[in-house]
Amino acid sequence: MTLVSTPKNPVPLGANAGYLDVRKGVKVRYASWQSALQQRGGTVCIFPGRNEYIEKYFEVVGELRRRGFAVAIIDWRGQGGSTRLVRGSSRGHIRSFIDYEQDIYHFMKGVVLPDCPMPYYALAHSMSAPILLTPRPSAGAGSIV
Template structure:
């Protein structure tokens, strides 16, 4: 599938795009960029909920300027990957293991055959949830993983016991494909800059909005009841006191100081307990660290540069 290019957000050079099929029959759009001279390996880039490949073109350039090949894809149900429900604006899965199936296909069909080792990962928000679960299971692919504002716990009232109970009850009542309460088909990042919860950078916010205006099919609205219930189940795994000790994957968790989408405190608490984990809180940043003002992005990239590549912690 072709990538969407606009003057404010051109496609980085040397790209290969295509479609792969997962083991359960879902079509996923992928893109990979050839390694530049002096290559250091490959970065696999895993997006958050309601995102798409085009949103990360600037990030791709940052990574390639550091000598890395880059490979990425759209999760099922978003971007230009296959969407399950009749309403394409609904963000929907029944279980987060479906995202692991996506990642398995991506690694098997795209990364391992065509991308140079060593292999590292950068994952944002929901992508961080997927990567953290894989790390506990002993993921065998990545030398090191950087998580940007990982979805370890939702912020504020969305993490309340009442919210979890209500969503679970709606799921069991057969309302899994409905939007979450107060949710709708309004595309994420399509509204005015003022009042957005994603970034304090008006230029980068406008860039994402312009891509969505040029290609409305990339957009996604609120999640479904089933998606949120699945997210709660996935995040609940991180509350197990034994969870940190099962993670041997070297991880860098970078959290945003002004994040009101995911809990920065929960991210910090988990990072402190990880055997091979380190963390940084970027004071003042909103949720999307890689789409933030340069003064915040610079701190993220400094942490990345100090961590990837690095000396193996386990042999």
């Protein structure tokens, strides 16, 4: 499994985790969980902040699932368990803002849309909020971002 469990922060049960190939040599880590209730309220997509990672949100994942939501979360490229674009594993770096748009596109297309129930909600922390709120001129009708 690609998620790290500790005695004080165990991986919530039922995790589906892996990597998405967003381009040659770049993998983005993700995890998802179905709701813990039969009555479902949709899916909360969690977009962590700068220098954050999936494991930091295990408590939030558990709470959302207990409230009837499925949960999907991503490690942005350059952070968490995703590919680093520069040498030095403690550095996060992107070449262009488009890198984040590609991460969102592949996350939605590969994880959320095929496996998670609608409606979709976004929980964005720190740097993720402006990433999600930035207008995308190329995002037209039928776009998933």
